[in-house]
Amino acid sequence: MATIKVxxxxxEGTLVTLTYSHKVWHEGxxxxxxxxxxxxxxxxxxxxxxxxDDVGEARPEWYDINYWFTRFGLSDPQRLLEDYGRELAIYxxxxxxxxxxxxxxxxxxASNSARDFLQVMTxxxxxxxxxxxxxxxxxxxxxxxxxxxxxxxxxxxxxxxVVHVGDHLEYDFHAPRRAGLHAFHLDRSQKTSGDSVVKDxxxxxxxxxxxxxxxxQRSGD
Ligand SMILES: [Mg+2]
Numbered sequence: 001m002a003t004i005k006v007x008x009x010x011x012e013g014t015l016v017t018l019t020y021s022h023k024v025w026h027e028g029x030x031x032x033x034x035x036x037x038x039x040x041x042x043x044x045x046x047x048x049x050x051x052x053d054d055v056g057e058a059r060p061e062w063y064d065i066n067y068w069f070t071r072f073g074l075s076d077p078q079r080l081l082e083d084y085g086r087e088l089a090i091y092x093x094x095x096x097x098x099x100x101x102x103x104x105x106x107x108x109x110a111s112n113s114a115r116d117f118l119q120v121m122t123x124x125x126x127x128x129x130x131x132x133x134x135x136x137x138x139x140x141x142x143x144x145x146x147x148x149x150x151x152x153x154x155x156x157x158x159x160x161x162v163v164h165v166g167d168h169l170e171y172d173f174h175a176p177r178r179a180g181l182h183a184f185h186l187d188r189s190q191k192t193s194g195d196s197v198v199k200d201x202x203x204x205x206x207x208x209x210x211x212x213x214x215x216x217q218r219s220g221d
Contacts, residue, residue, distance in 0.1 A: 002158060002160040002161045002215060003161060003212070003215050003216055004105065004161060004162070004163055004182070004208065004211060004212045004215055005105065005106060005157050005161040005162070006105060006106045006107075006108060006151075006152075006155050006157050006161060006162040006163070007101055007105040007106070007107050007108070007162075007163050007164075007165070007208065008107075008108050008109075008110045008148075008151060008162055008163065008164040008165070008176070008181070009107065009108070009109055009110065009164070009165055009166065010109075010110060010111055010112075010164075010165065010166025010167060010168065010171070010172050010186075011109055011111040011113055011118060011121055011122075012111065012112075012113055012121075013166070013167035013168070013186075013188075014091075014165065014166045014167050014172075014186055014201075015090060015091065015094050015098075015109075015121070015125050015201075016088055016089060016090050016091070016094075016121050016124065016125065017089040017090075017091065019087050019088075019089055020084060020085075020087045020088045020089070020117075020120075020121070021113065021117060023084055023087045024065070024080060024081065024084050024087075024117075025052070026045065026048075026049075028080045028083070028084055029048055029068060029072065029074070029080070030044040030045040030047075030048045030049075031044070032072075032074050032080065033047070033048055033072050033074065036072070036073060036074060048072070051068075051071065051072075060136055060140040060141065063112075063113070063114045063136045064114060064136075065077045065080075065081070065114060065116060065117070066116075077116065078116065081116055081117065081119075081120050082120060084120075085120050085124065088120065088121065088124045090124060090125055091188075091200070091201070093200050093201050093202045094125065094201055095125070095126060097201040097202055097204075097205050098125070098126065098128045098201075099126075099128065100205065101128075101205060101208075102128040104212075106130050106155065107128050107129050107130060108129055108130055108131045108132070108133060108151060108155060109122060109129050109131075109132040109133060110133045110135070110143065110147070110148070110151055110164060110166075111132070111133065111134055111135065111143075112134075112135050112136055112142050112143055112168075112171060113134060113136070114134060114136050114137050115132075115134040115137035115138075116137075118132050118134055118137075119132075130155070131151075131154065131155065133147070133150075133151055133154075135147045138150075142171060143168075143171040143172070143175050143176075144175055145175055145176075145178040145179040146179075147175070148162075148164065148175060148176045148179035148181055149179050152179075152181070158180075159179050159180030159181045160180060160181075160182070162176075162181045162182065163181065163182040163183070163184070163208055163211065164176040164181050164182070164183045164184075165183070165184045165185075165186055165198070165201070165204050166185075166186055167185070167186045167187070167188065169185055172185065172186070173185040173196065182211060183196065184196050184197070184198050184204055184207060184208075185197050185198070186198055186199075186200070186201075186204065187199060188200060
């Protein structure tokens, strides 16, 4: 069994809460749009939502804030993203856990969020990441088996040397496993349980250390 070298982490719902993105899309953008066209916030929110729904989350432009700013005739998405930085909330155990993990592993972010959102988020979480991979910005699609294989190639490791953790069952558990990575499903709600389910990053760290101990022992056999 290969030694674990890289820990890959999802961002939203794993390291930071969903509040930041949610507020940018459903408060910040409607607010700018309301002021731009001279209508009330509620009406703007309804119109904006209608257009989000028309595009739908299966299409890559749905995630692209520049696309929406152009579509709504707005300017300076970067400023909005930075203004809403105040809404960024990091889960309580994250910073200390990452600090410990960074001593033994190379840490990367593997996210479905767009790169301009990820820049604000990674800055808030801290600079412990070697590389930040955005499935949507780099490849125009959500996290797939191919995306995880690309992470391995670009990080210079084999899939068996990587452990991924995140809160989405398909994107953070099934997809990386199909690519041959180790994966843990983070369920902060604690509604599911099992060998590969963890409730927070501290529990993930424990399981990772167990896995590492086994793999080091075996590779020494
Ligand atoms: Mg997530």
